[in-house]
Amino acid sequence: YEADSTAASKDLQDTHTKVALNYHLSPENVNEIYQTLGPAYADRYIAPAIQEVVKASTARFNAEELITKRPQVKSEIETAIETRLTPYHIIVEQVSITDFDFSPEFNSAIERKQVAEQDAFTAKNKVAQVEYEALQKKAFAEGEKYQLIELANGKAEAIKIEGDAEAYRLQVIKAQLSGDLLTLEQ
Numbered sequence: 199y200e201a202d203s204t205a206a207s208k209d210l211q212d213t214h215t216k217v218a219l220n221y222h223l224s225p226e227n228v229n230e231i232y233q234t235l236g237p238a239y240a241d242r243y244i245a246p247a248i249q250e251v252v253k254a255s256t257a258r259f260n261a262e263e264l265i266t267k268r269p270q271v272k273s274e275i276e277t278a279i280e281t282r283l284t285p286y287h288i289i290v291e292q293v294s295i296t297d298f299d300f301s302p303e304f305n306s307a308i309e310r311k312q313v314a315e316q317d318a319f320t321a322k323n324k325v326a327q328v329e330y331e332a333l334q335k336k337a338f339a340e341g342e343k344y345q346l347i348e349l350a351n352g353k354a355e356a357i358k359i360e361g362d363a364e365a366y367r368l369q370v371i372k373a374q375l376s377g378d379l380l381t382l383e384q
Contacts, residue, residue, distance in 0.1 A: 199244050200296075203252040211261040211304050215252050216297040219244065219279065219290065227287035235286060247282040251275055264298055271295065 199219045207213050221244070223231055231239060255275045256264065264271055276293035283290055300308075 199240055199248075201245055201248040201252075203249050203256075205253040205256040207256055207259060207261045207264055209260040212301045213256050213261065213264060214297070214299040215256065215295060217248055217252060217275065218294040218296050219248060220292040220294075221283070221288055221290050224287035224289055231287055239286070239288070243286055244283065244288065247279055251278040251282060254278070261300055261304060268295065268298075 199221065201217050201219070203215045203217065205213050205215065235243060252275060255271060255278060258274070259267060259271060272293060272295050275295070276290065279293055280290040
């Protein structure tokens with residue numbers, strides 16, 4: 199048996215649900231079912247049961263949960279339909295939700311939300327990339343700074359050595375001019 203049901207979700211979104219019910223009549227009670235319920239038992243008992251159960255179950259979930267928690271929604275609907283139909287000797291084999299549909303406005307809002315989430319994800323990735331590039335530049339600058347410091351220290355050391363050598367050379371010359379080489383050796 200297939201039935202369409204329109205209901206409102208917990209967050210008051212219009213929801214159109216199509217349900218397929220696989221069932222059979224209790225073989226021992228077929229005569230009783232036709233005598234008490236009549237040959238139109240499906241329209242008189244199954245259809246209203248599906249309508250009421252789907253409306254009640256849909257109202258317990260918001261629209262997003264109807265999609266993301268579909269197995270739970272299906273299970274709840276199946277259990278409730280089974281509970282409603284068992285007293286009439288109608289045995290539920292399986293309930294399938296073949297379609298959930300929402301209003302065009304809601305579908306559009308979902309699409310806009312998805313686009314916004316994708317844009318936010320892209321922006322987040324760009325920020326992460328810029329931060330990574332900044333860290334790379336900082337590391338490179340630190341390396342250059344260290345290299346320049348070492349180069350400057352090396353030059354300063356070379357100048358000091360050259361200065362010491364020049365001072366020593368001048369002392370030698372002075373000592374030679376004064377003829378006092380002994381002072382120099384001390």
